[in-house]
Amino acid sequence: MEFYVNKHVNKLIKIKCKDGNRYSFLCTGCDCYHGVIISEKGWSFNEDMEKPTFKPSLLSITGEKRCHLYVEKGNLRFLNDCTHDLAGQVIEMENIDDI
């Protein structure tokens, strides 16, 4: 499998994988990275690395923790069913310095 990390972006990490392009971003609600795979049957991406929008919403469940959000124009819009402190809030995406 071929991996390619684009170091010129700061809101997203792009990795090529066999299913398409995978993007990771820093979730300030969970304090970890969430990944999105863009494909015809999956999520769509507006191709803007600075102000990304992914559709539809993203749901991450880890044990008892739940994180449900929209990524819209460079903002993370957390839905009320998140179990972390940022539930119901809109937070600007943070830059990713170095991986």
Ligand SMILES: [Zn+2]
């Ligand atoms: Zn999260």
